[in-house]
Amino acid sequence: MQETTLTRGNLEETQEAYQKHIMATYARFPVVFERGEGPYLWSTNGRRYLDFLAGIAVNAVGHCHPRVVEAIQKQAACLIHVSNLYHISQQAELAQTLCRLSGMEKAFFANSGAEANEAAIKIARKLGRSIREDKTALVGAEGSFHGRTLGTLSLTGQEKYQKPYEPLVPDCSIVPWNDIGALETAVSGRTCAIVLEPIQGEGGVRPADPEYLQAARELADRHEALLIFDEVQTGCGRTGTFFAFQGYGVTPDILTVAKAMGGGFPIGGCLARGRAAEVFQPGDHGTTYGGGPLACAAALAALKVIEQEGLVDNARKMGRLLEEELRSLNPPCGVREVRGKGLMLAMVLEQPVARDVLNAAFEEGLLINAIGTDVLRFLPPLIIGEDHISECLELLKKAFARTGA
Ligand SMILES: Cc1ncc(COP(=O)(O)O)c(C=O)c1O
Structure with missing residues (x-):
């Protein structure tokens, strides 16, 4: 039997092996992560991402909590x-x-x-x-x-x-x-x-x-x-x-x-x-x-x-702040509604550009999620502070600007 030759962490080789050997259940972003700490992930090419999706609500205590x-x-x-x-x-x-x-x-x-x-x-x-x-x-x-x-x-x-x-x-x-x-x-x-x-x-x-x-x-x-x-x-x-x-x-x-x-x-x-x-x-x-x-x-x-660590209270407080900040964003595509509770929030856009914004956010180093064509979903770790919310908003603004939406 031939031995596998994949260089672990190498994006191109990993993508190729996926094409060949992994059933296509997900449309995946072109990235391999190698490390996580708190609300951040690092890719194998050394880039840092702010993770406001948290493994789809899994990493509530942040990545690799000690x-x-x-x-x-x-x-x-x-x-x-x-x-x-x-x-x-x-x-x-x-x-x-x-x-x-x-x-x-x-x-x-x-x-x-x-x-x-x-x-x-x-x-x-x-x-x-x-x-x-x-x-x-x-x-x-x-x-x-x-x-x-x-x-x-x-x-x-x-x-x-x-x-x-x-x-x-x-x-x-x-x-x-x-x-x-x-x-x-x-x-x-x-x-x-x-x-x-x-x-x-x-x-x-x-x-x-x-x-x-x-x-x-x-x-x-x-x-x-x-x-x-x-x-x-x-x-x-x-x-x-x-x-x-x-x-x-x-x-x-x-x-x-x-x-x-x-x-x-x-x-x-x-x-x-x-x-x-x-x-x-x-x-x-x-x-x-x-x-x-x-x-x-x-x-x-x-x-x-x-x-x-009082994360339930923090989710409530930071949720209110993130909700306010998302409401104050005024992208050209228009925002119909910001809804949700605590740190489970959605921004509903007036135009069907959620996927474009999601991809642009990824390019800017922000991980979020899109549902359908017009909903952006935010599920950050419950450990986030005000500075992380500011960082998210800055990256999100850049993402909107990048798409022109
Ligand atoms: C409300 C709800 N129930 C059930 C599930 C399924 O969980 P799992 O993917 O761990 O089977 C999910 C996953 O997203 C969910 O959001």
Whole structure:
């Protein structure tokens, strides 16, 4: 067998190998990063980037936070993996921490957001069927995003993601977002769960109206269905409360978490209370890797950093400042709206130039994200200060100027 000859870090060689050997699931920027620190990334050609996307809401504590690095190093040196057939202390401690922070009672740990949502869906189906045989209907919202597995895709209200994979999981319906009437029509005695993001992320940073979440809570109660909040993107302080539901004052029966929880290390969690917390019994659900000692040690360190460094308050304060600054920007293409909560913000442009601005921002050394043709999304690490916001705005101004938009 021929040995590989790729020079690690070399952009051209990496791109060539991607073309040849990596399935084309992403349109990638022409860069290879080799180092990260706080809100900055460095490419292999020595360029520094201000990261206001944070691995799509993953790097909440910044890149390579020393306490997360230390926890991973220490844990890796003594035990990386052990099966869920045994007790894992770090997993128990992480469950305690998350239950304290959320008010939930029990956790199931997986490796990603989609898997955390799959667990939630399975709890809802099993509990529903124990109430009545046909209580299997799931209701999700238009514009939502819950993951790429067939189950989570079936509740992801975006045709472009669903269409190629039909037929999807049966008995899933999608209702217009923030429309209480539509939700009332869709939910019945056959509904086992309503699944919502308190603030839709991939759908363009669209916050739920408080009355909408309240109505969902009441409908779920009336029909003996579960209310599931997907906080994979909104969780762990991003929106200025530890979980977004706490800012709304509407408590779900199941809460899913991932992304920021591991400080960059993959882990997802499905947290539940009441009857939902008691559904799974041995053999009902499982995972080889989920809740392993290494992932849990990383998550424990990341959650400690978020709590002890006051990052939830910082997200709220810096979120307000970034929102004001984005509002004060007045690019020729026009800004329709700046929306979101905490450090989960979107700038909606009046013209379909978001991709051009995104590419220009990359050229200027700023990492952000575009949704559709007119939305720019900002998900910086929660550790940022005023100086980082000023730097972002300067780079963004240059990006607008570069595109002429
Ligand atoms: C709200 C929400 N749920 C679920 C997911 C899926 O998470 P993962 O990619 O870790 O499976 C995402 C990912 O973007 C998300 O934003």
